[in-house]
Amino acid sequence: MKLATQYLGLRLDSPFVPGASPLDEDLDVVLRLEDAGASAIVMHSLFEEDIRRAADTTDRYLERLLRLRRRVRIPVIASLNGTTAAGWLQYATLLQRAGADALELNFYHVATDLEEAAATVERRVVDIVAVLKESVRLPLAVKLSPFYSALPHLASQLERIGADGLVLFNRFYQPDIDPERRQPSMELRYSDSSELLLRLRWIAILSGRVQVSLAVTGGVHTPVDAVKAVLAGAHVVQMVSALMLDGPGKLAAIRAGFERWGDEHGFDSVGEMRGAANLSRCANAAAFERGNYQQVLRSRGADFSWSGH
Numbered sequence: 001m002k003l004a005t006q007y008l009g010l011r012l013d014s015p016f017v018p019g020a021s022p023l024d025e026d027l028d029v030v031l032r033l034e035d036a037g038a039s040a041i042v043m044h045s046l047f048e049e050d051i052r053r054a055a056d057t058t059d060r061y062l063e064r065l066l067r068l069r070r071r072v073r074i075p076v077i078a079s080l081n082g083t084t085a086a087g088w089l090q091y092a093t094l095l096q097r098a099g100a101d102a103l104e105l106n107f108y109h110v111a112t113d114l115e116e117a118a119a120t121v122e123r124r125v126v127d128i129v130a131v132l133k134e135s136v137r138l139p140l141a142v143k144l145s146p147f148y149s150a151l152p153h154l155a156s157q158l159e160r161i162g163a164d165g166l167v168l169f170n171r172f173y174q175p176d177i178d179p180e181r182r183q184p185s186m187e188l189r190y191s192d193s194s195e196l197l198l199r200l201r202w203i204a205i206l207s208g209r210v211q212v213s214l215a216v217t218g219g220v221h222t223p224v225d226a227v228k229a230v231l232a233g234a235h236v237v238q239m240v241s242a243l244m245l246d247g248p249g250k251l252a253a254i255r256a257g258f259e260r261w262g263d264e265h266g267f268d269s270v271g272e273m274r275g276a277a278n279l280s281r282c283a284n285a286a287a288f289e290r291g292n293y294q295q296v297l298r299s300r301g302a303d304f305s306w307s308g309h
Helices: 027-036 048-053 057-071 085-097 118-135 151-160 193-206 223-232 241-246 248-264 291-303
Strands: 005-007 010-012 016-018 041-047 076-081 102-106 140-144 165-168 176-178 183-185 213-217 236-239
Touching (some): 016 248, 027 057, 027 248, 041 048, 048 057, 057 076, 076 085, 085 102, 102 118, 118 140, 118 151, 140 213, 151 193, 193 213, 193 223, 223 236, 223 248, 236 241, 241 248
Parallel strands (some): 016 236, 041 076, 102 140, 140 165, 165 213
Antiparallel strands (some): 176 183
C-alpha cells in the first residue's frame, strides 16, 4: 500500500507525524524518529507566557528550529501558543523567517468568564487565524479543543478564511484536587487508546464536508488505532504519548502494522483508505450522532443483571 499523503499542502511519505512534545529537544531522538519513518515533526509549543518569563525563550526556540531544519530531511512544523493578538502575529512572523515549513496554532483557552458568550470564544479563534493568514505565508494548522459548542460551524469558518488544516484535539491536562491542601494537584497522564474515540467521531463528521487537512492527535497507540483514524478521514496521525513511553521504535512498529493491515484488506493507497468510514460514507451514519448514545444505553440495560441473589 502506498503510504504517501498530503497535509497542509506538504507531500509526506506517510501519515505518521510525532506531535508537539518535548521530543524535539533532543536532536538524536528526532533523527531516530526520522529513521523510524516519521514523515514530519511538530515542535513543542512556543508559549507566550514563557517568553514573558524568560527573555531568551524565543531565541532558544528559533535556534532549535534552525538546527532541526539543517539536520533532518522531513518538514519541521513549528507550534505556537499565544495569548494576545500582537503576540500571535509577532512570533508567527519570527517562525516564518526561521524557516518553518508550516505552523500549528495551538489554541488552549479555558473559558471561565461568566460574561463571555460561546460565540465570543469562537470569534477570537477566527479573528486570530484571519490576521495570521493575511500576514504570514506559512501553511496554518489550527489545533482545537473538543469543547466548542458548534465545532462543525467553527471548522467551516476557519476553512472559509483560509486555514489549511485542523488538528483534533488538544489534550486538556485536567487538574485534580488535593483534599488535604485543598489546592489543585497537577500530574501528567499519558493518553491511551480510549481517548481516540472522541477524535474518531469528529474527524468522521468533518471528513468530506470540509476540504482542509485533518489531523488526529491523542489516543493512537496501535496500528489499528492509526487505521481507524485514517478510515475516519485523517490525513495525518500525530503521536506523542506512545513515543514518550516507548521511544522511536514504536513509530516504526505502528507504521509497519498499519501498512500490513492495508495490504491485507486490499487498499492500494492511504488516499483510498481515507474517509472510507466517515459520516457521509458510513452505512450507520447515526452512530456518529444521537444513535450511538441511544443504542449503547439500551443494549447495556438489556444486558444488565444483578448477581448474588
